[in-house]
Amino acid sequence: MGSPLSSSLQAAEELPVSARGRAPATGLQLEGRPLRAERLIEFGLFGCAFATVLTTVGIVATLAMEALGFLREVPLSALLLDTAWTPLFVEKHFGIWPLVAGTLLTSAIALGFAVPLGLLAAIYLAEFAHWRTRRILKPALEVLAGIPSIVFGYFALVVLTPLLQEVVPGLAGFNALSPGIVIGLMVIPMIASLSEDAIRAVPGGLREAAFGLGASKLATIFRIVLPSASGGIAASAILALSRAVGETMVVAIAAGQQARLTLDPRVPIETMTAYIVQISMGDTPTGTIEYRTIFVVGAALFLMTLMMNVISHRLTRKRGAA
Amino acid sequence: MTQGARPRRRSERAFLFLAVAAVVIPLACLVLLLADVLQVGLGRIDLSFFTSFPSRKAELAGILPGLVGSVYLVLLTAAVALPLGIGAAIYLEEYGSGARLAPLIEVNVANLAGVPSIIYGLLGLGVFVRALELGRSLISGALTMALLVLPMVVVVSREALRTVPHSLREASLALGATRWQTIRRVVLPSAYPAILTGVILAISRAFGETAPLVVIGALTYVTFVPDGVDAPFTVLPIQIFNWVSRPQESFLVNAAAGIVVLLVTMLLLNATAVYLRERLQKAR
Numbered sequence: 125m126g127s128p129l130s131s132s133l134q135a136a137e138e139l140p141v142s143a144r145g146r147a148p149a150t151g152l153q154l155e156g157r158p159l160r161a162e163r164l165i166e167f168g169l170f171g172c173a174f175a176t177v178l179t180t181v182g183i184v185a186t187l188a189m190e191a192l193g194f195l196r197e198v199p200l201s202a203l204l205l206d207t208a209w210t211p212l213f214v215e216k217h218f219g220i221w222p223l224v225a226g227t228l229l230t231s232a233i234a235l236g237f238a239v240p241l242g243l244l245a246a247i248y249l250a251e252f253a254h255w256r257t258r259r260i261l262k263p264a265l266e267v268l269a270g271i272p273s274i275v276f277g278y279f280a281l282v283v284l285t286p287l288l289q290e291v292v293p294g295l296a297g298f299n300a301l302s303p304g305i306v307i308g309l310m311v312i313p314m315i316a317s318l319s320e321d322a323i324r325a326v327p328g329g330l331r332e333a334a335f336g337l338g339a340s341k342l343a344t345i346f347r348i349v350l351p352s353a354s355g356g357i358a359a360s361a362i363l364a365l366s367r368a369v370g371e372t373m374v375v376a377i378a379a380g381q382q383a384r385l386t387l388d389p390r391v392p393i394e395t396m397t398a399y400i401v402q403i404s405m406g407d408t409p410t411g412t413i414e415y416r417t418i419f420v421v422g423a424a425l426f427l428m429t430l431m432m433n434v435i436s437h438r439l440t441r442k443r444g445a446a
Numbered sequence: 447m448t449q450g451a452r453p454r455r456r457s458e459r460a461f462l463f464l465a466v467a468a469v470v471i472p473l474a475c476l477v478l479l480l481a482d483v484l485q486v487g488l489g490r491i492d493l494s495f496f497t498s499f500p501s502r503k504a505e506l507a508g509i510l511p512g513l514v515g516s517v518y519l520v521l522l523t524a525a526v527a528l529p530l531g532i533g534a535a536i537y538l539e540e541y542g543s544g545a546r547l548a549p550l551i552e553v554n555v556a557n558l559a560g561v562p563s564i565i566y567g568l569l570g571l572g573v574f575v576r577a578l579e580l581g582r583s584l585i586s587g588a589l590t591m592a593l594l595v596l597p598m599v600v601v602v603s604r605e606a607l608r609t610v611p612h613s614l615r616e617a618s619l620a621l622g623a624t625r626w627q628t629i630r631r632v633v634l635p636s637a638y639p640a641i642l643t644g645v646i647l648a649i650s651r652a653f654g655e656t657a658p659l660v661v662i663g664a665l666t667y668v669t670f671v672p673d674g675v676d677a678p679f680t681v682l683p684i685q686i687f688n689w690v691s692r693p694q695e696s697f698l699v700n701a702a703a704g705i706v707v708l709l710v711t712m713l714l715l716n717a718t719a720v721y722l723r724e725r726l727q728k729a730r
Binding site: 171177261267279283316373397426 | 458465468469472473529531541547548550551555557560561565568596600653655683687690702
């Protein structure tokens with residue numbers, strides 16, 4: 125610990141014993157004035173903690189400032205009512221819906237793939253698997269969660285898309301399907317782990333009561349355990365949705381760069397995150413209206429994920445309180 | 447939760463088959479992914495791959511600037527994020543109960559952990575690159591990454607601090623130690639192995655991150671090694687991104703080789719974390 129804190133610590137230690145001593149958990153002070161060095165340390169640590177608040181303030185301020193600058197030049201109605209997104213063309217349109225649609229399409233595919241598999245995996249791990257099997261499977265799933273998204277982007281473009289092209293007729297080289305499935309793969313460990321926690325939190329007495337009444341294991345799981353754990357399971361799905369919406373590299377690599385309003389998973393699209401990457405990689409001069417669009421898209425993305433995270437958090441807390 | 451011995455119904459067996467498949471399918475994809483990058487990329491890795499700069503010719507291209515940039519970036523990120531994150535964790539765990547702002551900070555950390563990484567890129571672009579005029583430099587990248595991993599460092603450090611029994615703190619305080627002396631001499635030493643493991647895992651995430659660095663403007667074609675914190679830079683994941691984005695097959699081979707290096711490095715970081723934890727726990 126070569127921090128500046130250690131010097132103030134030594135200063136504190138040189139003081140007489142009688143001057144020391146503060147009560148533990150309550151934060152009450154039993155005797156004397158608090159030591160100056162101790163106060164300084166506490167203040168420094170508070171500063172560290174407050175840095176996280178400043179981060180949030182920084183995010184909100186940056187996004188809001190640039191987004192407001194954008195809205196001074198382009199009315200909100202153009203953003204919300206236009207159905208085309210072509211800020212880089214000669215004829216500019218700033219309708220955000222094609223990007224939102226692209227994002228929701230890949231995320232929906234991801235969840236359509238990940239929720240059933242993740243939930244089944246959670247049920248298996250919580251209700252069926254032997255503890256030795258669990259001890260191997262859980263870290264293996266965590267490995268999946270730890271792989272960087274750039275690697276999954278390669279996987280979507282180079283491995284999965286060619287495979288899918290043999291099965292799905294008319295699948296373009298860039299499409300929503302392949303990155304959607306890969307994002308699903310990325311969030312399965314999260315859904316499995318959080319849902320398993322929720323299933324485990326269901327009191328064993330409920331299961332025993334069901335068994336005692338003659339219910340089969342499956343009936344117990346589907347009629348008793350899953351309904352009781354539904355809050356936590358929903359929370360895990362919403363958190364996964366938030367992750368899928370914010371996922372960037374997979375879609376930037378494998379989904380294409382064509383903002384279009386479509387639900388067809390076979391054609392190139394563009395998500396909100398991929399658009400931010402596209403502009404960041406290009407030569408668009410800073411300070412222009414085209415450039416400001418990435419902050420507008422970022423602000424919309426931030427609001428979407430924040431909403432999902434808050435809902436997910438609420439659902440988890442409600443379960444905890446019940 | 448009865449196991450094995452009793453005969454299962456047919457519907458139950460069918461369900462069990464589905465459930466096992468649900469675990470096996472993602473893991474099979476993982477194996478497929480690893481097999482592909484190894485098969486495509488392993489043959490491409492030789493000494494010159496580590497010592498060469500990017501090139502228009504795929505066979506001559508290497509990862510030197512990306513690898514050096516990644517190492518610098520991760521070290522700088524750790525230098526900023528660890529003191530801040532561990533300090534914040536100590537505040538929330540050891541002083542938090544009496545502090546008025548603690549609940550606010552706690553909710554805030556939880557929310558920050560859910561913010562998409564690309565948003566941190568926009569934050570870095572607005573604050574470090576532009577407002578503080580640090581430019582598209584290594585230090586801008588490291589500060590951005592530090593803010594990105596900060597919530598995770600706070601969370602893992604808090605978990606580590608929570609494993610220290612309260613009786614140890616009470617004993618120390620009863621002996622007349624001040625609160626900080628208790629933290630410094632009693633709490634931190636016993637939480638240290640767990641903190642170390644957690645933060646290495648958190649920092650190793652910075653090694654694989656791409657999106658925020660693309661946004662703050664890390665370069666994609668760099669023919670030099672950064673010579674200071676204010677120098678332009680690239681990182682390994684961005685080099686891989688550059689190669690994946692090219693249509694030629696030969697660059698995809700480079701991308702696969704880069705991915706092998708990236709994954710092996712992250713594996714080594716994680717293995718180090720686990721090894722250190724085991725060793726430090728045995729040493730006490």
